[in-house]
Amino acid sequence: MEHEEYRENPVDDLKERVLELAKRRGFLWPSYEIYGGVAGLWDYGPLGTLLKQKVENAWREIFVVGEGALPIDTPTISVEEVFLASGHLSNFVDLIVECVDCHHTLRADHVVNEYLRGRGMAADLCEPDIAEVCVPSREKTQELIDFYGIACPDCGGPLGKVHDFNLMFATHIGPGTQRKGYLRPETAQGIFSDFPKLLRFFRDRLPFGVAQIGKSFRNEISPRQGVIRLREFTQAEIEVFVNPDKKSIHPRFDEVADVEIAILSKDFVGRATVKAACDRGIIAHQYLAYYVARSQEFFLRVGVHESQLRFRQHLPDEMAHYAVDCWDAEGLTQHGWIELAGIADRTDYDLKQHERQSGLQMTVFVPYAKPKAVERTVVRPKMNFLGPKYKNKAKQVADYLATISDPSGPFIFEGQEIDPLGYVIETTTQSVLGDFITPHVIEPSFGIDRTVYTILEHAYDEDTIDGERRIVLRLPHSLAPVEVAVFPLVKALNEKAVEVFQLLRREGFLVEYDESGTIGRRYRRQDEIGTPCAVTVDHETLENGTVTVRDRDTTKQVRRSIASLAVTLREMLMGGFAMSPS
């Protein structure tokens, strides 16, 4: 998909202007700036924090309230076992080698594979690990570099030692014989770790969804692009546990079937309904398609422009080590198309891995519609024979017999054939009620910080009013960090205006009061931060108890009584209010 015309009202240097506004008005600040700042760490200022909270609330409304994905809150510090299981310890690593001469840092495994391929050899650096995932080993990479004397592909200089760079922050838990800990690189593992308890909580039935909003950490080698690539960032994730045999049908698919999305995949580029995308096999199954549609609903609600939102299918080689199909929601910004969310089918990878690591069963009992009759042949010990014969070893013999699945015999215990009088071979018909299955996981995972940034960029606008440039942040009304501004037209009206201000606070609005300077300046100040409503107390207020209410986007005003003000404002914030004169 080409980068289409970006906005109706193109603004030069949009990136700089948005960031300038964000820093100046308290949305985003570089962290620890008094000490020089740190790349990849950013603060939310007061307005940014309110905006972010409202974005998170919109997400909760759709996914927690609307989808019933109940939230949990797990620690950001996790124990080592979690990442042994998840594969992050071995996979969330880049093998890095530095050229001694030109100091380029290179991906060591890429260098080796390229070298081997260039000489017609199989590039076989990958070794399947415990999870059957291809991971190049540091030792083997080093070995091959040494053996072939592989040099820097850029300058031909000698290469240094290969070392791991794990993108997780490591730490220690407690003093003394410390337990290794890591800051989580995704919130998902906290959910997987709680699976047995969650399953019981949801009363042993599929499907169910679990949500978590929280911080995750990745020690990026070189974060760039401001707030787009952070070392500490907020994720909003849902893990939907589903029966793998039922992924093709989502019970509420009808609700979203006609939602149209922009698709970029290897087989199809263009707009289509999620139903069409599903029916034509572009999206693997209804569960993924369903969450793609819900994700779009979320992004549109928080003010991402529809024409600058698309869903891109991962190519097989960029898919995470655990996923089989993955769709990124991407927003078009001045940084190009950036990933705002990933909607992945993680299959049973994580639960299987935690099963192996923890030794606990992570399965769900799924009853059949009708119990199945299954014929089974078993070897049943006869204790009244075995007892007298084997005395204190009788129990061991019986246990051994009970494990036998092939009833053809003979059965040997301690080198001796067991007397056939000691058991009977029985064929019985058993009624099997169901299967133990490992659920598959559908994971919509949202990057909240990137979403907030994209919202700011998409909302940023400049108007020209009477030849003056006016910056307006056209945020969705419900998202504005300041909902209502209250002004006295002149200072003599301060007291009355403060009264209105306090009244609106009591009504639950986020209100700002401003009596400084001229009225026009105060309107502009609020336009910049996206305040949708401005209430002005003027001379008429004292006569008849009415005030003017100004709309941010049109700058049009209507007059309303103070008594009906809260209702009017609430309507405006919900977006359902027509600014018709009254």
Add this chain to the structure above:
RNA sequence: GCGGUAGUGGUGUAGAGGCAGCACAAAGGCUUCCCAAGCCUUUAACCCGGGUUCGAGUCCCGGCUACCGCACCA
């Protein structure tokens, strides 16, 4: 990590060895006013650390941060 460019009040900038200027913003006042008007007053800056020099915002070295390119980004 590499290379290039840059870092001066809150923001945008000028100054290129000798008292750090301007504009906008912000605070207070006049104006009593419905869209950044005007006037007065005020607050406020040389990224950090070394070095050279009588003297460094300016020159040199190192670091940090930002932007661009490379590399990286399950």
